[in-house]
Amino acid sequence: MEVRDLGGWRFFIGDDSGFVKEKVGKWMYFFRDYEGRKFTEERCREVVEQEIVWESKCSDSNEGVACFYLNIDDIERHKQILQYFVDHDMIRRTKAGKLYNISFKLDNQTRAGAYGNDFNAELKLEDFMDLTTGKWYV
Numbered sequence: 643m644e645v646r647d648l649g650g651w652r653f654f655i656g657d658d659s660g661f662v663k664e665k666v667g668k669w670m671y672f673f674r675d676y677e678g679r680k681f682t683e684e685r686c687r688e689v690v691e692q693e694i695v696w697e698s699k700c701s702d703s704n705e706g707v708a709c710f711y712l713n714i715d716d717i718e719r720h721k722q723i724l725q726y727f728v729d730h731d732m733i734r735r736t737k738a739g740k741l742y743n744i745s746f747k748l749d750n751q752t753r754a755g756a757y758g759n760d761f762n763a764e765l766k767l768e769d770f771m772d773l774t775t776g777k778w779y780v
Contacts (some may be wrong), residue, residue, distance in 0.1 A: 643691055645687070651701055651743050654687050654700075656696050658696040658697050660716075662713055664750065665714045665715055666745050666748070666749045667714050668749070669724070670709055671685070671727070672708075673707065679706065679747055683700045685730060686708050689723065695711055709727075720776070727744075739773065743768050
């Protein structure tokens with residue numbers, strides 16, 4: 643695994659030979675402070691070392707985002723990274739205890755400037771698991 647600092651990001655790069663440009667996207671995790679960034683950097687490193695995803699990155703500020711990259715059609719890796727998120731309490735819950743319905747965002751959507759109301763996710767957590775019980779559908 644290679645670790646590279648570039649333009650406000652720390653990248654963790656494994657074997658990304660499986661990436662298909664039109665299919666690559668990311669699940670994102672947001673953090674709010676220094677401790678959150680340190681926790682997140684370790685998660686970014688660990689998932690690449692364990693080959694759950696091929697690449698991840700974490701912003702180097704104390705409030706930011708981490709991205710976990712894979713192809714949109716790699717269902718097995720989606721299940722692995724989402725289970726990792728659940729196991730490490732990386733998906734917030736509502737006051738009622740339901741998991742937030744996080745979205746997978748294609749890099750093509752990011753390049754096209756699809757943010758906020760302009761962004762429509764092709765995959766969401768609810769496509770894989772019941773948000774109330776956390777049980778898998780697929």
